[in-house]
Amino acid sequence: MKHFSDVLADAVQAKGSLVCAGLDPDLGQMPPEFVAARVGGGGEPAAAACIERYCGEIIAAVAPFAAVVKPQAAFFEQYGAAGWAALRAVVHCAHEHGLPVIVDAKRGDISSTGRAYARALFGGAALPGGGTGAGLGADAVTVSPYLGDDSVTPFSEYCGAGKGVFVLTRTSNPGAARLQERDLDGRPLYLRVADLIAELGREWVGEHGYSDVGAVAGATAPAALEAVRAALPNAFLLVPGYGVQGGRAEDLAGIVAGDAGGFVVNASRSIMYAWRVKGGDHARAAAAAAEEMRDMLAGVGRR
């Protein structure tokens, strides 16, 4: 079974891109005529059909320029069962375009509950009469570490089956400093989490030398981002907070590691809704935004 970290490293090299295209479908940000055209039956099924279609067009548009895509589970869940079905369809669509998928769900729970979340995201739920459910078919997921190591292992156990995990360390939001940056017995909480990631990731290292257990670390706190890299020299980092949230390309030079950069940078709204700034067709605007971002990051990744 190919390691997730190798799938991601190969994608970065093949595309020459460190771009992770975030999929945060929001009806209010889409062209009004796009949303209106799909009202159809109305209600949640109409909303779900609309976000599935929009995400599908964005995926097709950015596929040449992005290494990976990251749908945000919340934006689908808000439309109930129809939204969940749309999320599964979006994962499938990305796979058809050859893109690996990180489902951003920030789950975290223990024991049988943690395992049920892992099955929801990766597949494997027992069915009556035998067989197992497909789950969302994610290649990797984001995980929240508050409950401790036994809330990460239900997910990291899937690394043997080619799956990946990104554990939150120093996130990109203003409130992150409230707990994550404070000193936990002599080392900031987010670096205690990095130590936990290092431990859990040690046994899951692919051919490129990267671990399948990676970290989420925001571009908005460059010093923290470099500290996470120092604690995790061979982890893949998923870096949000670039662009709209204020992170800059030059702050990423210090986290380059290994033969494929060792990180991907997420941008969601600045790609998906680039039409709002650039004008014109939303898919073409998204493609142009993803291409620009690829080029802006290209110099960093090669350093």
Place this chain on the structure above:
Amino acid sequence: MKHFSDVLADAVQAKGSLVCAGLDPDLGQMPPEFVAARVGGGGEPAAAACIERYCGEIIAAVAPFAAVVKPQAAFFEQYGAAGWAALRAVVHCAHEHGLPVIVDAKRGDISSTGRAYARALFGGAALPGGGTGAGLGADAVTVSPYLGDDSVTPFSEYCGAGKGVFVLTRTSNPGAARLQERDLDGRPLYLRVADLIAELGREWVGEHGYSDVGAVAGATAPAALEAVRAALPNAFLLVPGYGVQGGRAEDLAGIVAGDAGGFVVNASRSIMYAWRVKGGDHARAAAAAAEEMRDMLAGVGRR
């Protein structure tokens, strides 16, 4: 709009019960003939129909003895869209039996994503053509605090609309000590979180004197549980880890607060799958287990 904390306090008083009946539907723990009878079309819809039916029977059985129910989202999500629909149906079923519902989802995210999670759980997603989605219809939810205060506020903002929030503090799992019990600038991490809960809950206090922003604190660490109570004198506590996980009724005396006890104790497997120990019909066994638990806790709550 009635406060969630008042709904819960009234339920505790009306039932004379501190029992929170957890709903963790697991086909492997149900009577095999119950599961076999519902294979029907097979696949995820059959699994979802089975867990919806089982949960419905448990809800009807425990309704006289439980103050509140707590479905665990993971066990539904693992069956995809059909599972999500089953979760919504289970929330509705509990409401029909007059039971408030805490959806245990341990979500936590910021900004527009946090708000989308809140809409998924409480309702309010924008629909094309106007109107809003129903969401799961939860009365309260569990929230993970790792991302900081701005990951709790998207949920606590719903307190004005009669909703409640339980933020994780010291959880009941063995790995909880790994981060939560460690010293964060001179105070354990879980009590830093309690401080945050106190801040966010201050403006949402009901007629009974309890805040709508409560805490999850495990019965397996009695000293930590009492410390959470000391930090949050008027919060409702949601206490897991009782029974199967080792927590004891006598450890709860120190957390009694206000006119309705100020806490509810969750039991999931020991009620839902009581038939495995007691034998006989699963619904009757669940009712008997919930009644026993109510009686065992009754002395504690009155102290």
